[in-house]
Amino acid sequence: MERITIFDTTLRDGEQSPGCSMNVPEKLRMAHHLDRLGVDVIEAGFPIASEGDFAAVQAIAAVVRRPIIAGLARACSKDIERAWQALQGAARPRIHVFLATSDIHLKYKLRISRQQCLEQAIEAIRLAKSLCDDVEFSPEDATRTDPDFLCQVVEAVVAAGATTVNIPDTVGYTTPVEFGELICTIRENVRGIENVTISAHCHDDLGLAVANSLAAIAAGARQVECTINGIGERAGNASLEEIVMAMRVRPDRLAYETEIASEELFPASQMLSEITGVAVQPNKAIIGRNAFAHEAGIHQDGMLKNPLTYEIMTPQSVGVPDSKLVLGKHSGRHALGLRCEQLGHQFDRHQLDEVYRHFVVLADQIKHVEDVHLLELISAIQKDRPAAADDRAQVKSIPLDVPAFAAARPDSGHGHSKLLRSMSVSSGAGLASFPLNPMAEHHGDQEDYLWGV
Numbered sequence: 001m002e003r004i005t006i007f008d009t010t011l012r013d014g015e016q017s018p019g020c021s022m023n024v025p026e027k028l029r030m031a032h033h034l035d036r037l038g039v040d041v042i043e044a045g046f047p048i049a050s051e052g053d054f055a056a057v058q059a060i061a062a063v064v065r066r067p068i069i070a071g072l073a074r075a076c077s078k079d080i081e082r083a084w085q086a087l088q089g090a091a092r093p094r095i096h097v098f099l100a101t102s103d104i105h106l107k108y109k110l111r112i113s114r115q116q117c118l119e120q121a122i123e124a125i126r127l128a129k130s131l132c133d134d135v136e137f138s139p140e141d142a143t144r145t146d147p148d149f150l151c152q153v154v155e156a157v158v159a160a161g162a163t164t165v166n167i168p169d170t171v172g173y174t175t176p177v178e179f180g181e182l183i184c185t186i187r188e189n190v191r192g193i194e195n196v197t198i199s200a201h202c203h204d205d206l207g208l209a210v211a212n213s214l215a216a217i218a219a220g221a222r223q224v225e226c227t228i229n230g231i232g233e234r235a236g237n238a239s240l241e242e243i244v245m246a247m248r249v250r251p252d253r254l255a256y257e258t259e260i261a262s263e264e265l266f267p268a269s270q271m272l273s274e275i276t277g278v279a280v281q282p283n284k285a286i287i288g289r290n291a292f293a294h295e296a297g298i299h300q301d302g303m304l305k306n307p308l309t310y311e312i313m314t315p316q317s318v319g320v321p322d323s324k325l326v327l328g329k330h331s332g333r334h335a336l337g338l339r340c341e342q343l344g345h346q347f348d349r350h351q352l353d354e355v356y357r358h359f360v361v362l363a364d365q366i367k368h369v370e371d372v373h374l375l376e377l378i379s380a381i382q383k384d385r386p387a388a389a390d391d392r393a394q395v396k397s398i399p400l401d402v403p404a405f406a407a408a409r410p411d412s413g414h415g416h417s418k419l420l421r422s423m424s425v426s427s428g429a430g431l432a433s434f435p436l437n438p439m440a441e442h443h444g445d446q447e448d449y450l451w452g453v
């Protein structure tokens with residue numbers, strides 16, 4: 001398996017995104033977590049940008065010792081010297097120099113010629129290299145740069161001492177095949193490229209950042225730049241958790257390894273959201289609130305029988321405490337029965353039919369049926385019934401003490417705890433007002449599919 005270097009830029013590119021700025025103590029907390037997560041490089045900030053950025057890079061460099069700590073600099077001596085100053089205390093410092101190379105950036109932003117760009121890049125890398133062994137260069141807007149000129153610049157910075165060449169899709173414009181081809185073009189045409197690490201830095205303006213990063217790796221890139229929760233300029237950067245788990249779940253197609261402790265992914269995501277106050281979209285892959293939630297009845301039924309039916313990775317493998325079975329109108333009886341049991345109510349099939357009918361009506365009205373709603377519903381059904389002895393419908397019920405019984409949840413989730421059985425009391429059932437499905441007497445495992453989908 002080929003080893004991929006994970007370059008985390010949550011604290012630099014991520015921090016540049018609206019609403020995500022962090023102060024020094026917050027960045028420090030996050031940096032410690034990134035260290036625990038196992039990232040190889042932490043881009044800690046852009047030291048010339050502000051006093052706060054400088055202080056954060058300095059503070060992180062002083063205490064986070066395992067990963068490489070990178071500081072960003074434009075291709076000019078002022079920036080490079082400031083970055084180096086901030087990195088003084090680092091065990092493994094890296095200066096990351098960038099300079100735009102696309103004609104549109106040269107003409108309108110920098111107002112310099114290609115020749116001037118080339119000379120400035122060489123001069124900047126020589127200066128950085130005189131200060132620090134580990135130097136990365138990024139030709140900004142590489143994907144909109146003339147490929148011949150791009151190769152010329154890359155060859156020049158490699159000769160000047162760059163050890164990593166990062167190819168940024170700064171504006172999130174490229175596509176996977178095109179980006180893979182660009183990496184191949186660079187590998188085929190740049191002298192000395194085999195002596196340096198090629199890196200990819202993708203933005204998500206077209207939702208392709210992760211796909212583009214993986215395409216770059218397939219074409220020979222061995223470092224990816226990414227962020228927790230995919231935060232970053234505009235639509236964000238490639239999401240670290242998605243790249244890492246794609247490799248972890250599909251080694252047959254993506255035979256690469258990283259040092260990431262995947263069970264720290266969810267905690268890292270939570271910490272970042274907590275610090276920035278920016279929540280993750282519920283359906284976000286890997287770390288979204290719904291990434292391991294199942295509502296559809298057929299899915300819930302399958303999940304309860306074997307989680308592998310609908311999960312390609314376990315929630316535990318990315319640090320999510322447990323799968324969530326959300327009770328809504330798409331839920332099946334299997335899931336409903338289990339939740340009732342966890343709440344201290346154990347029903348036979350006929351009773352469960354009745355509860356289920358009420359449940360579906362309720363779920364249509366309130367979308368998500370919480371435990372408290374379910375308990376009210378059960379209690380209402382039980383009150384309606386005459387205390388008759390219909391032995392077909394013995395309900396094993398117990399006094400409602402939800403927290404206590406939630407804690408006494410049976411280990412397997414399938415069995416009935418001794419506690420619940422020993423405390424069961426009988427209750428009559430008036431099923432007449434809720435005509436049963438004629439099929440109910442003959443149900444097999446398939447029925448949840450009919451009810452729930």
Ligand SMILES: [Zn+2]
Nearest residue numbers: 013170201233
């Ligand atoms: Zn970027």
